[in-house]
Amino acid sequence: MDMKYLETFIKVCDLGSYSAAAEAMNISQPGVSKQIGRLQANLGVTLLRREDNGIKLTEAGREVYLSGKNILAIWNKLSDACHTVSSQLSGLLRIGASTIPSKHLLPKLLMQVNSTYPHVELSVNVADSQHVLDSLYRGSTDIAYVGTKPEHPEAHYIPMAADKLVVISNRPEWSDRDLQDCPFILREAGSGTRTAFEQAVSAMGVMPDRVKCAAEVSDTGLIIQLVEAGMGLAVVSRLDVESLIQQGRIKVVYELPAERQFYLVFMRDSSSQALIKAFVQLATAPV
Numbered sequence: 001m002d003m004k005y006l007e008t009f010i011k012v013c014d015l016g017s018y019s020a021a022a023e024a025m026n027i028s029q030p031g032v033s034k035q036i037g038r039l040q041a042n043l044g045v046t047l048l049r050r051e052d053n054g055i056k057l058t059e060a061g062r063e064v065y066l067s068g069k070n071i072l073a074i075w076n077k078l079s080d081a082c083h084t085v086s087s088q089l090s091g092l093l094r095i096g097a098s099t100i101p102s103k104h105l106l107p108k109l110l111m112q113v114n115s116t117y118p119h120v121e122l123s124v125n126v127a128d129s130q131h132v133l134d135s136l137y138r139g140s141t142d143i144a145y146v147g148t149k150p151e152h153p154e155a156h157y158i159p160m161a162a163d164k165l166v167v168i169s170n171r172p173e174w175s176d177r178d179l180q181d182c183p184f185i186l187r188e189a190g191s192g193t194r195t196a197f198e199q200a201v202s203a204m205g206v207m208p209d210r211v212k213c214a215a216e217v218s219d220t221g222l223i224i225q226l227v228e229a230g231m232g233l234a235v236v237s238r239l240d241v242e243s244l245i246q247q248g249r250i251k252v253v254y255e256l257p258a259e260r261q262f263y264l265v266f267m268r269d270s271s272s273q274a275l276i277k278a279f280v281q282l283a284t285a286p287v
Contacts, residue, residue, distance in 0.1 A: 003075050005039035006068045008032055009047060013065050016054055039064075090119035093275045096132035096141035097124060098148075098192050099220055101262055104239045105161055106145055112282045120275060128218070130190035136265060142272045143279055144265040147192025157263040158284065164238045165196055167254040170230050180206055183214035183232035185223050192260065193220075197235040200256040224250070 011021040012032065022029040040047050047061035057065060093113075097106050102124070110122060125132070125141065129148035135141040137152050144150075150157050187194040198208040214232040217223045220240055227234045227250060235256070244250050264283055266276050 002038070003072065005035045005042070006064075006072055008035040009039050010065060010068055010072060012036065012048070012055065013057065013061075018055070088119070089117045089274065089278055090121075091272065091275055092121045092123060093272060093279060094123045094140070094142045095125070095145065095279075096135050096143070097126055097145040098129040098132055099126065100147060100163060100192070100237045100239055101145040102126040104237075105262065109279075109283055113279060116282060117278060120278075128188060128191035129195070133265065136267060139267075142266065142270060143276050145262065146265060147260055147262050148195055149261070149263060150265045152267075154268050155265050156268050157265045158280065160262045160264055160283065162259040162261050165193065165200065165235050165256040165260055166238050166241065166252045167233055167235055167256070168224070168227050168241060168250045169233050169253050170228050170250060180210070181212065183212040185215050185217055185226050185232050185234040186211075186213050187220070187223070187235075188216055188218045191218070193235060193237065196258075196260045197256070200258060203258075 008021060008025065011025060012018055015021050015024060018029050018032045018036075022032045025032070036048065043060070043064065045060040045064075046058050047064055049056050049058060095106070095110075106124070110124070113120060113122065125135065127135070129146040132141065132144045132146050133148065133150055133152070133155075136144045136150075136155070145160070147163075186197070201208055201211060212232075215226065217226070220236060223234045223236065224241065224244065226232070233253070237260075238252075238255075241250060241252075245252060264280060266280075270276055
């Protein structure tokens with residue numbers, strides 16, 4: 001329920017009319033009526049009746065008015081407290097991110113953090129998932145956004161977005177045999193994409209070391225360019241190539257069956273708990 005509806009209802013009760021409440025709140029009278037209607041719909045009761053000499057509270061309306069004033073006071077106090085915390089929170093938050101989160105998931109979140117906590121300084125390091133996690137374990141990073149589930153016993157992780165990995169080519173016609181025999185342009189060992197690919201081909205009955213490696217490349221953009229040039233196949237995030245697929249520049253010849261999960265990871269004993277908590281709350285808030 002929107003607290004604004006409750007505030008408008010209480011204002012109508014205090015001033016005795018819709019028109020007086022509209023003037024005091026600097027909104028239109030139909031706007032006041034709409035908010036009262038939505039409050040009644042949310043609660044499933046009638047709160048006010050119009051009579052010749054003005055408005056009259058129903059029995060439910062009297063209860064909502066008395067309780068609502070207390071609720072609104074508590075809400076305003078809570079809102080003020082949160083505003084104070086957000087305006088005072090400061091310090092350096094060191095964020096590590098693997099390739100896909102850094103390009104597709106992190107930018108919007110960083111904008112939210114900057115807007116909500118203007119005194120917090122952000123430092124972002126982009127590397128493959130394992131390097132980011134190693135940095136977190138060493139204490140060089142406060143929070144990580146990666147495509148590999150952590151194994152450290154003191155690491156706490158929160159599942160976030162999921163993604164599909166796809167095998168791409170510059171031509172659509174490849175047989176199942178080709179997927180085993182054709183050269184692949186692979187991400188470096190330690191990347192979440194490489195790990196997920198090796199797990200997927202193992203599940204398909206193909207040993208990862210039997211996959212032909214034409215090149216090992218740490219940059220996804222270069223991998224895609226090499227695929228376009230016909231050097232071989234590659235496994236990449238669908239997030240990375242969706243627009244290229246739509247443009248017809250590359251073809252998806254196979255979609256790996258399992259989704260790849262991304263995680264927010266932080267250490268339980270971190271000295272930056274307040275900053276991490278604020279970051280996580282924004283990252284996990286409903287859209």
